[in-house]
Amino acid sequence: MFNIPMERLSERLWNLDAAAHLLRRAGFGVSAEEIFELAPLGVRSAVDRVVESILSAASPDLPEGVQPLPVPAFFGRMKDLGEDERRAMQREAQMEARRQTLELREWWLRLMADPVRGAREKLTLFWHGHFASGVRKVRGPHLMLRQNVLLRNMGAGSFVDLTKAVARDPAMLVYLDGARSRSGQPNENFARELMELFTLGEGVYTEVDIAEAARAFTGFRVIPLTGEVVFDPRLHDDGPKKLFGPGRVRSGDDVIDAIVARSECAGFMARKLWQFYVSDVADERGVRDLASILRSTEFAIDETLRRLFESRAFYAPEALRAKIKSPVEWLVGLSRTFGIDIAGRRSLQLLDRLGQSLFEPPNVRGWVGGRSWITPSTLLLRQNAAVEFLERALDPETCAAWAGDPSDGTAAIAERLIFRAFCGPVPEDETAGLVGIFSGMVQAGVDSAPKKFLLHLAKTPRFQLN
């Protein structure tokens, strides 16, 4: 138990360690320089700056090659085609979808690695895992792009507005079959996951609530060629629906309003935000306090994050380095911390194998996170890949510059490198052990010892923690 209140951290407790923690959690790893820049500001100004960076980041240029696929346009002509021609066209369309998906993923990775966008993209990644949709079922990478833009544009605003927008987002309508749900025989998929995974959590609604909510969400269609959403009143069930016992609703928006009005919704969202930003293990008091902040801000995400980032609980000893980096955090962190470019095909393949393919979460629950990221094989992959990336991209002279003046002595040099690799200080006894390793390297006359030492640090268990 943290057992630390959500009140603001006193300025006197703010220090380098706190600044580093804030930057690591709000974004994706940082350079040592950024930590030193933020630390003197104090908690209020530092958090202001981070939240401001979420709100003010300009809309990014969109990836040019991600466009509606030509496939549906073929359908009219396909009847006239022979089997072989049809196959060839389908294959071509599949390859194009695959190419676009890779472009989309690379584009997003680059945004995440951009220092001024880090916090905004981290929040967008939270929503991607929350309102999970996958490109394989959705089929159109351009629809996934559109959803990504939606999550970025609305992610810091009202959760209620965001949920209503997601309910008519074309990728979501395809992913959870809302686009094929019609009056009379509604499809329950979206209604069920909306309550179970997006807003309330399992077990606080009945099967009747799901069937009734499913009726309310009927009527949307997605135009195959353009991905435009149209609402067709003839497919919509306009009758009153019984929701949560005595309640009566009509539209999908009514359903969402009724859901958010239940006390479980704030608790559920608080738990998810806590596990994403604070600790893999939810702390009951922390979650309860965060839930009341969500209610008091009427689910304004920017204000909620500001209060969270300013809180004593956020900087609790139990929260420091308590989260296992997700594969994306690990990879983008490598890039940000060591200033190397990671947005290549090799990285995308690696993310697939590490279990976090962007735009293709494992299922509608998104990524479970925490310890589930780490298995013997994913840990080996991380270690081998970190060495591979850094070996190739790290310039020994840069490493030497990071190491600083040799006359400072091996301990001071090792500490600087440790601070850089781990984006902040680590406990003294651990530092001492690592300094010992570096001294050993220097004494043994190892060539480019600073670079070798950084490679070593990037392989440690510590490097997997945020």
Added chain:
Amino acid sequence: MNDRSPVFTRRHFLRTTLLGGAMTWTVPSFVQRTFGAMSASAADSAVQIQTGRDGRILVLLQLAGGNDGLNTVVPYANDHYHRLRPQLRVPESGVLPLNDEIGFHPSLKGMRALFDEGELGIVQGVGYPNPNRSHFRSTEIWATASDARRTEPDGWLGRFFDNHCDGSDPAPAISLTSETPQTFASAHPRVVSFTDPSEMTAGDDDEDLQNPMTGASISGISGGTSFAASGSQEDFLRRTALDARLSSDAIQSILARSKRNASFPPSKLGRDLQTVARLIAGGMTTRVYYVSQGGYDTHAGQAGTHDRLLADLDSAVRAFAGALRDGGNLDRVVLMTFSEFGRRVAENGSAGTDHGAAAPLFMLGGSAKGGIHGPHPRLDELFQGDLVHHTDFRMVYAAVLEEWLGVQSAPILRDRFQPAPLFGVRAG
């Protein structure tokens, strides 16, 4: 032991430098034991490890997403079926009849052959009271063997290993999944998860194992309680790092002893079952394997998808049975399928089916009795539109535990369940 074995040499190094030192406590003992067995066998690779050759093996095959049991084992002679499934029904002409009431989906030709050979058992109407229609909650119920109204943290096989793997059993479980299934969750999980055996290759550089995080606990920074999540994350990572180093060599060297087999389909399931077959053939001492095939959540446009999934399942299972039989291992391996739930009997308006309840599962190999176990659930007595189970899944687990793994089921299932009569005495 043979000190010249390259595997051994590196392990020996690890043990003397690490395991013998202050880090001994961080090494999962099963890994040490597995490795001990490996080294012993490396001395004469022509001789199978005793434990590997004698042990009974369980393979769990998860059909993730909720398989439509009704279109898998089809009640083709039932009018209600054809009425409730106007678009999705499998026409009588297409089914592979098993008797005059039910038949297999047309994709299941290989399973039909196994059924005819007496290797495949079909357990009908499996489920549990108060069925939950959430994927995740229902999967959790199956994984933990809990009551639908109770939440258990540990998995049923996690408890099996906790109760029966202290000391003598050298075998961990292997899960070919990107996340460790809750089925194996326990205070001391004995499962190694990986998705692709080629990923289990440790770099040559062992130096990072000597990194000095030995006694260093992050609680140094926190001054927090001994249950600080940060401290245990460190332990967890260190433990996994060591697991990875040790098990990667074991797995690679076992795989090196057994060839690939062209009869497996090139799908993920085909690859995974092939890996399991090769590990078994190579004498891996693992007692439980876990593989998963996804995609069964067919809310819309079910027909084509379901056909493909079952065809993949069919060819992978057929190849698996063939590979085991060729290696003389079929009698000591039982494969059991399961899915978190079946699907709604009536199709929905998008040519799909929503989440349902009871469904059939399959048992293959070992001393599992072939044939049909239990009646098809009634289609004229539905509950909330779903089939009603007559066999609690924990009766199936009880049978597997008692009749196959040879242990008392009540301590593991936390209750007494009558084992379903699914096993018989097998010659030899």
